[in-house]
Amino acid sequence: MEMTGARVVVECLLEQGVDTVFGYPGGTILNIYDELYKYQDRITHYLTSHEQGAAHAADGYARSTGKVGVCLATSGPGATNLTTGIATAYMDSSPVVFICCNVGQKLLGKDTFQEVDITGVAMPITKSTYLVRDVNKLADTIRTAFGLARSGRPGPVLIDITKDVTAALVDYAPLPREEHRKNGMLGKLISRARTSSLLMPEPDQQDIDILAEMIRDSEKPMLICGGGVTRSRAHMEFREFARKIDAPVAITLMGGGAMDGADPLATGMIGMHGSQASNRGVAGCDLLIAVGCRFSDRVALKPDTFAPQAKIVHIDIDRAEINKNVQTDHHIIGNAKDVLRKLNEQIPQYNHTEWKRYVFSFPTETKYDDDVNGAMTPKQILSTIAEMLPKDTTVATDVGEHQMWAIQHFHFSYPGQLLTSGGYGTMGFGLGAAIGAQAGNPEKTVIHITGDGSFRMNCNELATEEHYKLPIITFIFNNGVLGMVHQWQKLMYGQRYSQTILDRGPDFVKLAEAYGLKGTRVTCVEELRSAIEDAKQERKAGRGYVIDCAVATEEMVRPMVNGGTNITEFLLN
Known part of the structure; x- marks a missing residue:
């Protein structure tokens, strides 16, 4: 034709x-x-x-x-x-x-x-x-x-x-x-294309056999759940694998949802803002198996001392990632779903009670004070959101302190539930990503978690949200500063806050109204609950909502490990 x-x-x-x-x-x-x-x-x-x-x-x-x-x-x-x-x-x-x-x-x-x-x-x-x-x-x-x-x-x-x-x-x-x-x-x-990660490589059975032997000889195994598990939708195979080897699981930023954050084996996020349980578990294990993880500088902050007591095994679909950042003792090239399925077929059930008791003696989540001068804590905001919205709510974040808080305190339970910019760290990603998620999943509740700095980047997409009747709820963690950069300035730059104070407009409530949406500013949990109820009613009518949440400027993301240092050298606990 x-x-x-x-x-x-x-x-x-x-x-x-x-x-x-x-x-x-x-x-x-x-x-x-x-x-x-x-x-x-x-x-x-x-x-x-x-x-x-x-x-x-x-x-x-x-x-x-x-x-x-x-x-x-x-x-x-x-x-x-x-x-x-x-x-x-x-x-x-x-x-x-x-x-x-x-x-x-x-x-x-x-x-x-x-x-x-x-x-x-x-x-x-x-x-x-x-x-x-x-x-x-x-x-x-x-x-x-x-x-x-x-x-x-x-x-x-x-x-x-x-x-x-x-x-x-x-x-x-x-x-x-x-x-x-x-x-x-x-x-x-x-x-004929120019990349090394095009077709689906078939995992080598001999490599799988070697890993099965390493698991058999391990007394203190630890797993890292990376973005490759999410992308390959290998979450069920991964969870079965974790249960079979009875190992604690640290989760990367991109691995959120691949391992259920509420799973008894989950130790929380790993790396610069990882939990004490995750970071100390990696430091103390004798076998570390990373699945679909790039060992980026936010995970392996000091590569030559990363997991110093462990034999490191890397499972990844892209051969170019092997030994790029961290030297491994063994690796398997293949799709995570295929590799894990083969492993699950041949390994027996293990028990590592004493090792788990040690790892989980450390906190898996940061605790925050409840009373901060006329503002809410990140934990209060996120706990209220999680309590009042459906468990399968899709969460799109921007980049900054709010991003880390969301990942620390939400327990994501399936791949694609968390949409966040990990490798590139793109401020302004969240609202566009939420629009795409709502368009693709009209039956789901989709929320956008952002900071007052990130929201300024692409808030013009509120026009798209309103026009197409995409009922996205935006939660702004408004602390009046570029939070993550401000935190670094406080801890490492002598409190010289160069160009990180956001003492200017817009009024986010009026901005929402200018785009034809409702918005409100909240300073306490009671006001937040009322705003969420109002937003849920707006959702039923196909309308989005903006909730501007007051957060104290002095709030910081904890724990924190400085870049280039050992994963257990916590600058903040």
Whole structure:
């Protein structure tokens, strides 16, 4: 069937089962938007306030649903406005396909209006980029991009299409997604891409046998649950594995929800703001098994002294991660779900009561005082939220102190429940991610936890939330400062608070009202309870809500270990 390249793009989206996209139009991508207009009954498009918001929304959609997210943008500033969102998805292994359109081929390389080499810009922060200059290659490129985004270690892929290709005519033959691998086309194209983590490596049985022997010889095993468990939806296999070897489990930022935070084996977060139980358990174990964990500088703060008494085993889908940050004694390359399933089939039940008693003699959660001058503690706010909202509430956070508090005090119970920027630490991620999560999971309660600094970054997406009747509840931890940076200045920079005092607008309640939403400021638990009840009523009517929560400036995230020091050298307890 003959059709334009623009229609090929839309038909290929339908091939992939796409029914939701996020984006912002412009001149070079108008042909695609014109086709989308004709497909409104099959593909829902969410127009955000800014391309960065669209990128985060597509990312949040992908993380919360397990599907590939899709984001559209025009050339030049439209494309470059995506880059923060692309990098965020890349660092956290989130599968998103970004589709941009560039100027016509004859205008490339001539400093044409709104021209940019976005494939070059995005190359370091994607699994692969493609510039399509031949309409005959368009369909296969889109199919490859989706296969690549979801294959192996997931991640973002960018396609840039010249405008003349979207207007050109081509014979298009539909190819259902299930046929893509059968005809060998996808594998051949993926094999030419530039990343090492494309296809699903089969775990080596000998490597699994070696680990089974190491487990047999261990008296003090410890597990780290990383983001790879979340991405592969290997949570049930991981929990079975933890129970079978009877080992305490430390959870990384990205591993939240893969191991139920309320599980008796869970020791809480590990690393710079990890619990004493997690950090001391890693320091004292004789076998450390990290699953889907990158050993980043926020986990292994001083790599050469990390888990000093342990044999370290790393299970990861991406060979490039092995021995990158921490030297291991053994590793297994493979999808976490496959590796854990094989391990569970062959290891017996173990019992490590004495070792667990030691680890859990240390606190798994920080305790905060209840009375702070005219403000609430983080624990009070989060406990109230958890008590009053459904247990399966999806939580999107921004980055800063509020992020750490949320992860410390919420007990996430399933993959995709926590949406947060771990590797890239993107302030402004949360509201866009919440929009994507609510769009992809309309039946669920979705909340956005942010700080007064982060919320300023992308609060313009309240317009998107209101227009599409996405009933997201935003909780602002308002302490009047850029909290995490301010905390570092207090502890390590002689209390020289350079440019971290937020003694300025806006009034967040009035801001919410300007966007057509209700908002309120609360200073105590009773007011917070009343506000949440009001927000729940607004949700029933399809309206979002903003709750500005007063938090004392002097509140800090505890525990804290300084970067570059041993994991048990707590600067704050």
